[in-house]
Amino acid sequence: MLEVSGIRIPLSALDGTDKRELSACRRALARKLRVGEKDLTRVERRRRSIDARRRDGIQLTFTLRAELAGGDSAEQALLARLAKKHAGKNVRLVTEGTYGFPSPASRGTRPRPVVVGAGCAGLFCALSLARAGLEPLLVERGDDATRRGKIVRVHNETGALDPESNIQFGVGGAGTFSDGKLQTGTKSPAHHLILETFVAAGAQREILWDAKPHVGSDVLPCVVTEIVHQIEEAGGEVRCRCRMTDVDLIDGAVRGVTLLTTRDDGSVFEERVATDCVVLCCGHSARDVFELLHERGVPMERKTFAMGVRIEHLQADIDRALYGGAAGNPALGAAPYSLSCHLPSGRSAFSFCMCPGGYVVSAASEPGGVCTNGMSLSDRAGINANSGLLANVFPDDLPGDDVIAGVELQRTCERTAFEAGGGDYVAPAQLVGDFLQGVASTGAGRVTPTYPRGVAWGDVTPCLPPYVAETLRAAIPVLGRKLHGFDATDAVLTGVETRSSSPVRVTRGDDGQSVGVRGLWPVGEGAGYAGGIMSAATDGILAAEKIVATYAQR
Template identity: 40%
Template structure:
């Protein structure tokens, strides 16, 4: 019988084959009595600086009976938790299914549809990731923006230029499937079991290229540089207009990502059911990685083999009624400028696979309610983002340089131009000193300033120690939701299946990928394969 064993501990630096001894001790068996060990979870326990250890959950095949298992603490039988095969539906599918967007949701929707022989057409407005890298490098170096190929658009979506975080709170067997596919495409094997898995922006392009190769082999047709411009139907046949041609298709999976503002506007014009959705905005802060390591590990900071320190910070309530929290923290990373429209500017962070840089950064954002939006239409949140992103763009002279200031000045409500040498700023040269209080709503700055004082009690030196505030963080999630029913289909438009972050139903690489799988399964459950497939 296969059992799951929890709370197995090994000191930091111990080889994983030592787990065999721990399993044998827990089960009171010899190593010859059980099968190969499968690690299901690994988390670092850093509560005692003098004794850092990894805590494991493993699965192993044993000769034990259920009765014997019940008598051993921390051991339980493994119950089947797999994704059931999808039974294709009977509705006629006219033409090949079209997927719009090659971010995590679109790529994994394509995976599932092609796996079942539906031969989808995957449209991506941007470029393949290897070409997209040149466009982002040009933008960071000299401010040359390609509106269709940038940090936010292109193969892999916005997550291709990030920390590559693969954490997710969702309880869904598809999560393990997604991690397994990514590992098969070249991601480190430990992403399958690490408590806080990540890939790193330097490795993601290679994984995406391998995923693309496998999708093509499975029958997916991928068309880069193809932007959806309209969606409609003629005589009962749905069509997708692009910047090149029209595609007739009875089924469209919308996996557009959270920054496809022109697409949202087109959907609203076509009376696709949308609703405004809350999001968050604020600043991105940067400190020395050494400061964050000391806060997490104490005297053990700097120990060989220790992961770069991270933080998760939350201030549930402030005087202005806004919760504040950290978002997309990037250990050993870099703050980067982003834009998807000319004349607008926001920021994000990214880290490499080894998170070995000297600085740590993370977004500190405050809640934005739909009551704060520019108007009460579904697109009111987008207009609110635009207003402040234009201010950020103009604040550095329209060069796409990032506006920055000292974090301690931001918290005090002051502004002074400071020497770069006294701030954790030397990593990214294209930045200009600007008063960030002028680039965010007053309630947002007030909430973050108050929360920062709490965070300073949790991480000594958070305020001061050369901390830098970058402006502005606005693309935390989609400010719009494309409404769908319990079967995953648009409530207003049959044959349309919204998915992922852009649809407002996911956040992060893994949850978006899982939602893409679900959207594809919804298509399969309703439709039989067409003759064109």
């Protein structure tokens, strides 16, 4: 199979339909290879990105794979003819990827592994272990995706918060309600396997080739539900409303966990499950788990995390800033952005989890605290664009030597935001122009906030650590020079965003296990080793590979 990169197709040749795009790709590839279209027996997209550096000449750039009539010999002959012109830079021979889930292993007399947390790290780790025949038990403190969706809607409409099942906790983890963005800055052969698994579970096929793939918060609940079914069909067990309340450690090794399960009738059942393998995929908001591990003497360390606010603009303004006169073209969709700047103070600010055509959401998981996040539906058709606008919090910014001091800082800011909003999970909000001038806001301009519990206009500054507020205030004009209109005076800041990543890392060794506890495997975003759906899922698969190897050795 031939892989050809750098295929450029002008926007004028596309109309936003898949049929037109694939036809244009086939024609462009035939021209590139100097063959007839009929000679291409198979063409597939491997990557698609938008090149908008020239707004009067926007193009889509593709990497394509193709098979030629005549098979491998014809492809090799063609490659030899093109070698001089392309010098191996744009055209190469490739084989189909062979990376897969871990090979089967025998559990023997060992107890089954317990995976704690059904976010993307936990789901993919449990799926890998189940397909390897190890019959994992996956426990999730929150609800399945269907019940969880109803609970989130009740919170949005009434303010009632379930601390065990919410936007942070439940099957799919926090990623289920944050657009399902699948781009990643990491590289791993597992990435395509993860995307294929999502597609097989019901996600759109375009995620296999989009440079910035996303699923959408309306589709993800069905996708993660299907992955749960796959785990069960492969021999695993999945329990919802089941929280780990203790971990038994004897002589520096795991010997079991205590689980608290809430049944459908409201009754509570506690049990101890014997195991020598606990995979910790608890997510970045499982603060009680961090506190438990700290009490049990599990080695942990502070890590850099970020805090700030959500910033909202009209999506039409972002589209025009990035695409010029082509804004609104169906082949482009809602424009995303990614911004960062390094300031003279030595601090940096950056956008995070940008949601084109999206909505700011209430991401609280503890009573009396306001926390925001963002999401988009699969069509990204909302009026506003939103993004986290964040600044780093470094370990040295925290007082004392308490390893979980970052958790307390998050809580303090969330409680201050709750009070600033007047309670009932209303969020404090301020216009960018007023924030830059240091004055409280009294109402909206052109941008209507989308936060579902409503906003209280005022000043978001007291809700943030002073160094974070100062960094954001200095950064907004700089970012406005990078993206026209980012510093628009009527853009809306909604506070606070505190859960972009975990403030702690559960330290692990090269073998993937806790440096101080055998059989404890810290994995994913909550353990401090991932930063999004793709990296968390990858970490889950890689951990499963190492775990399977330990079972095979014994």
